[in-house]
Amino acid sequence: MTDVLRELAAVLAERKQASPESSYVASLYHKGLNKILEKVGEECTETLLAAKDAERSGNVDDLVYETADLWFHTLVMLSQLNAHPDQVLQELARRFNLSGLEEKASRGQAD
């Protein structure tokens, strides 16, 4: 599964050399971080709406599609800032066996 993320990250890095006319990703880099963040925000909203639809209908097809759009645009965001999805995966791995409630308590946070 993570091979897909790594292969996509490699394509996204290559697109830094591509022209905006030839590549959607290059066009996002060209427009800059604010445009990329705008797309992440849009895809986030579309994912939330798809989740509510899935709750009503029991069909998760649109939710899967929108989540892929959201993940994709967050990968473009990471790439623009020279961060790699491996760093995110490592952070998730670091949290294995660490309860979310314990982690929150360790930061002194209460609900």
Ligand SMILES: N=c1c2ncn([C@@H]3O[C@H](COP(=O)(O)OP(=O)(O)OP(=O)(O)O)[C@@H](O)[C@H]3O)c2ncn1[C@@H]1O[C@H](COP(=O)(O)O)[C@@H](O)[C@H]1O
């Ligand atoms: N995984 C994706 C991917 N997912 C979604 N998208 C694009 O993200 C956009 C989603 O935006 P919207 O749904 O808002 O659609 P839109 O209205 O056309 O978008 P805007 O005009 O508002 O920007 C669409 O243009 C999709 O085609 C993607 N574009 C590219 N990839 C991957 O990135 C690689 C490089 O892409 P290019 O740089 O275009 O070659 C591709 O080979 C794919 O592997």
